[in-house]
Amino acid sequence: MKNEYNTQQKLLLTDYLKRHSGRQLSANDIFEGIKSCGVGKSTVYRQIGHLCDEGLLKRFRGENGKSVLYQFVDADRHCNSHFHLKCKSCGVLIHLDCKKTDELRRHIEKEHSFTINMADTVLYGVCADCRKKGASL
Amino acid sequence: MKNEYNTQQKLLLTDYLKRHSGRQLSANDIFEGIKSCGVGKSTVYRQIGHLCDEGLLKRFRGENGKSVLYQFVDADRHCNSHFHLKCKSCGVLIHLDCKKTDELRRHIEKEHSFTINMADTVLYGVCADCRKKGASL
């Protein structure tokens, strides 16, 4: 439960995640990507759990609303203090550092008595590139 | 696929959802709630799919981040035009009709070139009541 050893499997997995940090991956995608190195599926699931707890991996709901997808996040991103935009078409994750969102957070806190957790919240929509290509959702 | 017949099972299921519209339910919760009326589990899953497509049911990620939960939404709520707040502690769903959020949406559209889909987006956090009770997330 402590994940304190730096095992080969752990290194292989985080390396794979970093090399694909622009994409959203399923647990099986990750397994397929490193199974040739002899990493078992249960280890993949266990390490995914650890990395999510440590905040190095974000969990998303897939397009169909059912599947679970993961995406690597740099440790020094301070994701508790900004919103995230996620394009439903291409999957790109945008870290939104913007004063306007802080205003909204404070407004909702004061006027609507609700405390937003920014690390857990994802604003879904369509990014500029996909918009140009005609994506709509 | 068209769901054009008003079957007994469909009526039983939507009635059950309406009677529990304040709560988030798993597919199995719904099945347990109406199985005594002779509704099969596959019918529950198929109807859930239809209702989600029609926008009468919203899909959420459960607390542990893995399970899938559903919540009934009135058809006349126009959920495409406001954000939703969801309390991670008690599960209450709040429809947030507020000018400030429209401002933010327009700001992100213009300045960050990202089109937010409000129906798909849920702002997670803690509601006032749970806050008082000491909930933190």
Next chain:
DNA sequence: TTGCGTGCAAAGGTTTTGCATGGCA
């Protein structure tokens, strides 16, 4: 040497699917 992390396989849980039957329009 100690005990955590791993691999395997089995178990557990959830969702989908094929097919014959039943019921809505």
Next chain:
DNA sequence: TGCCATGCAAAACCTTTGCACGCAA
């Protein structure tokens, strides 16, 4: 009457767990 929706059970998935072994510190 003609189809669509349903129920059942099996299949397909996805994720977790028990246990013995291997490896990091």
